[in-house]
Amino acid sequence: MKILVIGGGGREHALVEKIAHSPKVGKIFCAPGNAGIAKLAECVPIEINDISNLVTFAQKESIDLTIVGPEAPLANGIVDLFEENGLRIFGPTQRAAAIESSKAFAKELMSKCSIPTAEYEVFSDFNEAFNYIQGRPLPIVIKADGLAAGKGVKVAMTYREAADFLKDVMLKKIFGSAGDKVVIEEYLRGEEVSVIAFTDGKTSCFLPPAQDYKAAYNGNQGPNTGGMGSYAPVTFLNSNDLEQIKKRMLSPLLKGMARERVPFKGIIYLGLIMTENGPMVMEINCRGGDPESTVTFSLLESDIVDIFEAVISGRPEEIEIKWSNKKCVCVVLASEGYPGDYKTGMEIFGLEKASSMKDVMVFHSGTARKGDKIVTAGGRVLEVAALGDSYAEAVKRAYKAVGRISFKGMQFRKDIARKVI
Ligand code: AMP
Ligand code: GLY
Numbered sequence: 208m209k210i211l212v213i214g215g216g217g218r219e220h221a222l223v224e225k226i227a228h229s230p231k232v233g234k235i236f237c238a239p240g241n242a243g244i245a246k247l248a249e250c251v252p253i254e255i256n257d258i259s260n261l262v263t264f265a266q267k268e269s270i271d272l273t274i275v276g277p278e279a280p281l282a283n284g285i286v287d288l289f290e291e292n293g294l295r296i297f298g299p300t301q302r303a304a305a306i307e308s309s310k311a312f313a314k315e316l317m318s319k320c321s322i323p324t325a326e327y328e329v330f331s332d333f334n335e336a337f338n339y340i341q342g343r344p345l346p347i348v349i350k351a352d353g354l355a356a357g358k359g360v361k362v363a364m365t366y367r368e369a370a371d372f373l374k375d376v377m378l379k380k381i382f383g384s385a386g387d388k389v390v391i392e393e394y395l396r397g398e399e400v401s402v403i404a405f406t407d408g409k410t411s412c413f414l415p416p417a418q419d420y421k422a423a424y425n426g427n428q429g430p431n432t433g434g435m436g437s438y439a440p441v442t443f444l445n446s447n448d449l450e451q452i453k454k455r456m457l458s459p460l461l462k463g464m465a466r467e468r469v470p471f472k473g474i475i476y477l478g479l480i481m482t483e484n485g486p487m488v489m490e491i492n493c494r495g496g497d498p499e500s501t502v503t504f505s506l507l508e509s510d511i512v513d514i515f516e517a518v519i520s521g522r523p524e525e526i527e528i529k530w531s532n533k534k535c536v537c538v539v540l541a542s543e544g545y546p547g548d549y550k551t552g553m554e555i556f557g558l559e560k561a562s563s564m565k566d567v568m569v570f571h572s573g574t575a576r577k578g579d580k581i582v583t584a585g586g587r588v589l590e591v592a593a594l595g596d597s598y599a600e601a602v603k604r605a606y607k608a609v610g611r612i613s614f615k616g617m618q619f620r621k622d623i624a625r626k627v628i
Contacts, residue, residue: 209232209234209236209270209271210232211270211274212248212276213273213275213277214237215244217497218497220590221501223247223248231513238252238253239254241571241572242574242584244571256279256283258280258283261273261285266292270294272296272519273296275296275298277494278304279354283301284300286298286299286304287300297473298493302469303471303472306464306471306491307494308493309353310390313491314327314329314390319463320462320463324487326393330388333374347362347392347393348391349391350392351382351389352385352389353382353383353385353387357432358382376389395482395487397482398441398443399419399421400441400478401416401417401419401478401496402452403416403475404477406457406461407517407519407522407523408461408465408521411457414507416441417440417503420437420622421434423546423620426622432587433497433498435620435623436536436537436623437537438627439502439534456488457475457477460477472518474494476492476494476495478491497572498539501590506531509526509527509529514526514528533566533594533595534595534601536598536601537590537591537605538591538623539587539590541586541617543615543616549616550616553615554582555583555614557612558581561612562608564607567605568593569590569592569608571589591608591612605623
């Protein structure tokens with residue numbers, strides 16, 4: 208088989224790595240890929256949202272199956288256009304991807320399906336939104352309706368902060384039309400967990416639940432990022448909890464989407480908060496998480512291509528997915544300044560020394576090749592994942608590997624999964 212993967216981050220590197228293990232696969236392409244992916248796949252310089260050129264490429268190369276990593280091309284209709292052209296592709300349609308690309312749509316659907324989530328209101332008028340926040344309990348959460356590259360959510364501690372964010376989003380349009388509407392919701396307290404599943408829209412199968420470390424600095428301090436580390440499985444959800452999450456959240460959601468004639472096929476991601484009143488849905492994504500995917504896919508023992516094919520053809524019950532009993536921990540190495548402005552082009556040292564360690568996988572996120580060097584090319588640069596029989600072993604191994612890597616300005620959190628060891 209010839210496979211095309213869309214994306215170029217750590218999640219896609221982890222995907223390509225798993226796909227490369229499938230005996231069915233002869234050749235992998237990745238658009239646009241990165242310097243790490245280039246060792247396993249042929250990287251194609253087509254941007255993820257250049258959908259018509261991706262279709263042309265898939266036709267020219269007779270690609271058997273395309274897998275989409277990030278949300279933006281899904282929200283832009285890549286699955287619809289590939290399918291219209293008779294090409295097999297794994298992921299939700301544009302209308303189903305609205306579960307992530309419109310927070311208002313997701314909240315309304317959750318309400319209709321009685322899925323536990325934070326109380327909310329949707330506004331398209333700045334003055335109404337501004338008046339609503341006055342006197343509401345603090346902190347208060349404000350979310351741009353559309354996609355904003357992970358920056359569209361503000362947990363405001365003061366009315367001033369809330370008003371400033373509302374102005375930025377609705378009046379200054381810092382996220383463009385993604386800020387035409389906002390969702391304002393109550394603040395929920397508790398542990399966050401990413402519960403991710405493969406689904407054909409009717410049945411679903413959970414990946415090991417993962418925890419993402421979203422804040423930039425140790426102790427959950429500093430600004431929110433795309434994710435600075437992750438581990439799986441989490442310690443505080445057992446199979447019974449997952450059963451309940453399926454019964455009360457995922458199955459009603461999938462049924463609701465089918466009823467609304469937007470059946471969801473692909474990977475669905477429930478971002479939950481474990482509140483004292485039980486789990487509540489904080490966000491829904493239409494794809495695997497990053498850096499959650501690096502830990503969850505690393506625990507997969509089955510052939511991932513079999514899973515994709517079973518989901519696409521609507522018979523996921525025919526496969527039994529095997530997961531490792533090990534624990535996996537991932538530490539993200541980021542550029543100095545991330546998630547704010549950062550420089551790129553710094554030479555990365557020690558990649559071989561780290562990736563040659565047993566049970567260590569160094570996934571590339573923002574990297575590029577420059578002559579015979581590998582240099583930084585993004586905010587999140589590398590995702591260093593390690594397996595262990597215990598959390599302690601996985602943490603130790605991951606940080607030992609991190610210690611072998613260096614680049615100018617490298618920053619990372621030192622507390623990933625420490626609380627579970
Ligand atoms: P999201 O983009 O929806 O994942 O939100 C980004 C981050 O904001 C989440 O990971 C949480 O830390 C925080 N957040 C979002 N919604 C809420 C909420 N209702 N209560 C508390 N924190 C939230
Ligand atoms: N790590 C959070 C996300 O992928 O949305």
